[in-house]
Structures are given as C-alpha cells and as structure tokens.
Amino acid sequence: MTFDLFTTTEDHEAIREAVRAVAEERIAPYAAEADEREEFPKASYDALVASDFHAPHVPEEYGGAGADALATCIVIEEVARVCASSSLIPAVNKLGSLPLMLAGDAALKTKYLTPLARGEAAFSYALSERDAGSDTASMRCRATADGDDWVLNGQKSWISNAGISDYYTVLAVTDPERKRGSNISAFVVEKSDAGFSFGAKEKKLGVKGSPTRELLFDQVRIPGDRLVGAPGEGLKIALRTLDHTRVTIAAQAVGIAQGALDHAVTYVKERKQFGKQIAEFQGIQFMLADMAMAVETARQMVYAAAAKSERGDDDLSFFGAAAKCYASDVAMRLTTDAVQLLGGYGYTRDFPLERMMRDAKITQIYEGTNQIQRVVMARALLKG
Structure with a gap:
C-alpha cells in the first residue's frame, strides 16, 4: 500500500472560490428553512444548476463540467459548509450516475448523462433494502427476463432524493440460482416507468432537505438497453x-x-x-x-x-x-x-x-x- 502525494491546482482553488460564493449567497440563506420545513431546497438546486455545480463530475463529452474527483469533492465540501442537504445534490447525482460511467455502454451514457449535465434531470442510487443494508448481497428485489426486457419487482429503502430524481440506478437479483453476490444486475429506472412508485418521506434526524423514501416496483418493465454492464455484474x-x-x-x-x-x-x-x-x-x-x-x-x-x-x-x-x-x-x-x-x-x-x-x-x-x-x-x- 502506497501513499501518493496530491496537490490542489490553481483551477481547484478557483473552483473553491466560485462555489463558496454561490453557497454563501444563494444556498446558505435557505438552509434553515429547508431543514425546518423538511423540503427539498429548490433554490439551492437552481443555483447549483446555473453555476454548473449540480453534477460537476459528468465528462465534457456529455455536456458536463468534466471536474476531476478532487474538484467534485471541493464542490461538495463547500456546499456542505453551509447546507448539508444541498450538498447531497452533487453527491447523489454522482452516486447515481457513476455506475453508468464505470460500466455503461456509449448509448446509455449519452442518453442519461446528457440531461443530467444540463440540469434537466437528477440521478439517485438504489442498493439498500429493508433487510439488506450492510449485507447488500442478501437483497430480494428481483428482475426477471422477459424477451429482450426485464420485469422488476420489490423495493429499495433509504434512497436519497427519491421522488426528486428522474433516474435511478437500481440493483436487483436476476438469477436466483447463481452464487450469492454474482447473481445481481444493475438497471436504470425512470421515474415515469409504469408500476414504479415511492413510499412516504422518512422522518429523519438530519439532512431534512433531502427527501429519503422507499422505491416500490410492481411489474416495472425495463427495456434491455437499460442494463448497466453485463448481467450478474451488478454487485x-x-x-x-x-x-x-x-x-x-x-x-x-x-x-x-x-x-x-x-x-x-x-x-x-x-x-x-x-x-x-x-x-x-x-x-x-x-x-x-x-x-x-x-x-x-x-x-x-x-x-x-x-x-x-x-x-x-x-x-x-x-x-x-x-x-x-x-x-x-x-x-x-x-x-x-x-x-x-x-x-x-x-x-x-x-x-x-x-x-x-x-x-x-x-x-x-x-x-x-x-x-x-x-x-x-x-x-x-x-x-x-
């Protein structure tokens, strides 16, 4: 195990200065209200989209800012300094879309990363379930092959920005007979998909401006081209x-x-x-x-x-x-x-x-x- 040095560049510090100004002027004034009302901070979202800080990790080829991992961390850090709920906007967008960046094909990336980069859509990530938190491999959500499509049934718990996001990377068991952990696949589910709904908002201790809800799947038909990576590679x-x-x-x-x-x-x-x-x-x-x-x-x-x-x-x-x-x-x-x-x-x-x-x-x-x-x-x- 080695420890390699890193340095922040002038560009990194320029990003810090820019996002700090946005955070202090356009996010901090609404932080207490978002917490008190337990409402998604739309003003913060609009400010982050306007300044291209809502999903800075998206590569330039899809219309994104192309920020590196350190720059993205600086954005999240500076927003969290005034409002933790608002910092989950860029953080959850990265969490939800990174599986596509790591394993999605070119068409899938273009289809979903482009609207994310423009601020026209947000992304969430769905891995945990009621009885499958730390033990993710024990999930019960199932996706069954039906011709070229998949049919999704089950639920996911503790999903950040659920109901706000338009797209969800969902992990589900696709082959119950295979070895545990190697039988899970990843899919993109769209908010508008028939049979897809949300549970009530969780009543939480903190980050109240970021809604946390269950995702509920009842015979949700997913086109085969929304599979992220190969079948069985989801976990x-x-x-x-x-x-x-x-x-x-x-x-x-x-x-x-x-x-x-x-x-x-x-x-x-x-x-x-x-x-x-x-x-x-x-x-x-x-x-x-x-x-x-x-x-x-x-x-x-x-x-x-x-x-x-x-x-x-x-x-x-x-x-x-x-x-x-x-x-x-x-x-x-x-x-x-x-x-x-x-x-x-x-x-x-x-x-x-x-x-x-x-x-x-x-x-x-x-x-x-x-x-x-x-x-x-x-x-x-x-x-x-």
Missing part, C-alpha cells in the same frame, strides 16, 4: 461505485465540520464573560486548536483519497473507507464541541450548530456504516 459495479463515492461523503463531512468550526470561532470572539472575550480563555483555545487539527487532518485524507479515485489506484478501497470513516467521526465530534462552545445558544435553532450536529450523524451511517468501513480497511490490510 461488483455497485461496490466499485462506493469505493469512489465514499470519498464524496467524506468531503461532505469535512464541509459540515468546517462550517461548525467557522461559526464557533466567530462566536467565541464576540461572546464576553467575566469581562473578556471567551476566546481569551485557554480552555477554549485548546478546544479550537484540537477542532482545527481534526478538520485539517480529515481534509488531507479526503483529498488524498480523491486523488486515488481519479487515478483508479489499487488501494482506493482502503483510502476511501478511511477518509469516510475518519472524516465523519470528526464531523460528529466537532459539531458536538461547537454546540458546547455556544452553550445554550448552540442548543437553539437561532444558530445553525444544532442543525449541523444533526446533519453530521448521517455521514457515519450512509454509504456503509463506519463499522463497515473498518471491515473494508481491515480486509485490505490482511490482503497485503
């Missing part, structure tokens, strides 16, 4: 996808943590107790120093993993899992400390810290719990 494609997209969740976690730190620093410089700013107390300074160290360590891990994602390094699986695990743990710990620094104010909705703390929790859970990330890392280490 392999899904796991390759997660190796790359765990890095984007790590970027989201870094953004949430940085946003909390920024608010905490501003507050302690203004708040006075015992006749002086509380920032002058050494105990507060130690907390801030530890928080800043943790954020920067997480950021460096994310950027190193993003560079490996771009190169397709053999050890991406380890580094992606490590970045996601560490950064999300940092986000949870740091947002909790930030709430503590604001005292009673931190516990109220007058300040964004309590929202950030709630939002941070999901980064330890989705795209593989942090316990699963540790399993991934351990297996990589034991394989040598």
Whole structure:
C-alpha cells in the first residue's frame, strides 16, 4: 500500500472560490428553512444548476463540467459548509450516475448523462433494502427476463432524493440460482416507468432537505438497453461505485465540520464573560486548536483519497473507507464541541450548530456504516 502525494491546482482553488460564493449567497440563506420545513431546497438546486455545480463530475463529452474527483469533492465540501442537504445534490447525482460511467455502454451514457449535465434531470442510487443494508448481497428485489426486457419487482429503502430524481440506478437479483453476490444486475429506472412508485418521506434526524423514501416496483418493465454492464455484474459495479463515492461523503463531512468550526470561532470572539472575550480563555483555545487539527487532518485524507479515485489506484478501497470513516467521526465530534462552545445558544435553532450536529450523524451511517468501513480497511490490510 502506497501513499501518493496530491496537490490542489490553481483551477481547484478557483473552483473553491466560485462555489463558496454561490453557497454563501444563494444556498446558505435557505438552509434553515429547508431543514425546518423538511423540503427539498429548490433554490439551492437552481443555483447549483446555473453555476454548473449540480453534477460537476459528468465528462465534457456529455455536456458536463468534466471536474476531476478532487474538484467534485471541493464542490461538495463547500456546499456542505453551509447546507448539508444541498450538498447531497452533487453527491447523489454522482452516486447515481457513476455506475453508468464505470460500466455503461456509449448509448446509455449519452442518453442519461446528457440531461443530467444540463440540469434537466437528477440521478439517485438504489442498493439498500429493508433487510439488506450492510449485507447488500442478501437483497430480494428481483428482475426477471422477459424477451429482450426485464420485469422488476420489490423495493429499495433509504434512497436519497427519491421522488426528486428522474433516474435511478437500481440493483436487483436476476438469477436466483447463481452464487450469492454474482447473481445481481444493475438497471436504470425512470421515474415515469409504469408500476414504479415511492413510499412516504422518512422522518429523519438530519439532512431534512433531502427527501429519503422507499422505491416500490410492481411489474416495472425495463427495456434491455437499460442494463448497466453485463448481467450478474451488478454487485461488483455497485461496490466499485462506493469505493469512489465514499470519498464524496467524506468531503461532505469535512464541509459540515468546517462550517461548525467557522461559526464557533466567530462566536467565541464576540461572546464576553467575566469581562473578556471567551476566546481569551485557554480552555477554549485548546478546544479550537484540537477542532482545527481534526478538520485539517480529515481534509488531507479526503483529498488524498480523491486523488486515488481519479487515478483508479489499487488501494482506493482502503483510502476511501478511511477518509469516510475518519472524516465523519470528526464531523460528529466537532459539531458536538461547537454546540458546547455556544452553550445554550448552540442548543437553539437561532444558530445553525444544532442543525449541523444533526446533519453530521448521517455521514457515519450512509454509504456503509463506519463499522463497515473498518471491515473494508481491515480486509485490505490482511490482503497485503
């Protein structure tokens, strides 16, 4: 296992400056409202589409920005710094469409990546089920061959931006008689497909502006040309996808943590107790120093993993899992400390810290719990 250096270029920093301006001016003002009303932040979506940050990973040949993995992480990080729900727009678009980029044929890519790049459609990813979360190979959703078509039945759970997205990459068992894990295939399902519907919105702790719903399939007929990759290769494609997209969740976690730190620093410089700013107390300074160290360590891990994602390094699986695990743990710990620094104010909705703390929790859970990330890392280490 090797650790290759990465560098951010002038282009990367220009992207950071541009997306930060969009985030602060056109996304931050609506973050609390999206959380309070539990509504998809349409204003954020429109702002991201207008600036070409809604799906920056889409290659230029399909009309996309062609951003590399590190640039995409910077976009997600900067949006998450002000609104975690809005950062799921570029993150989920990448998660949903990356299987096509990894394994789809030319016609499939052109058909679905082009409207995604134009902001005319959004993409979601459907892997988990009620009884198949960490154990993805135990899924029960079935796709049965019928001539050149496939007929899909079953359900998927915990699907981010469900109901908002127009397209869904869905994993389903296509050959129950084959070996477990090698009997799963991937398909693109369109929102308008007959027999495809959604469950009620989940009532969640955080990221309330990103709707999470079940997908329900009742005799949904899928044309054969919507198969992603070869039959039976679905789980392999899904796991390759997660190796790359765990890095984007790590970027989201870094953004949430940085946003909390920024608010905490501003507050302690203004708040006075015992006749002086509380920032002058050494105990507060130690907390801030530890928080800043943790954020920067997480950021460096994310950027190193993003560079490996771009190169397709053999050890991406380890580094992606490590970045996601560490950064999300940092986000949870740091947002909790930030709430503590604001005292009673931190516990109220007058300040964004309590929202950030709630939002941070999901980064330890989705795209593989942090316990699963540790399993991934351990297996990589034991394989040598």
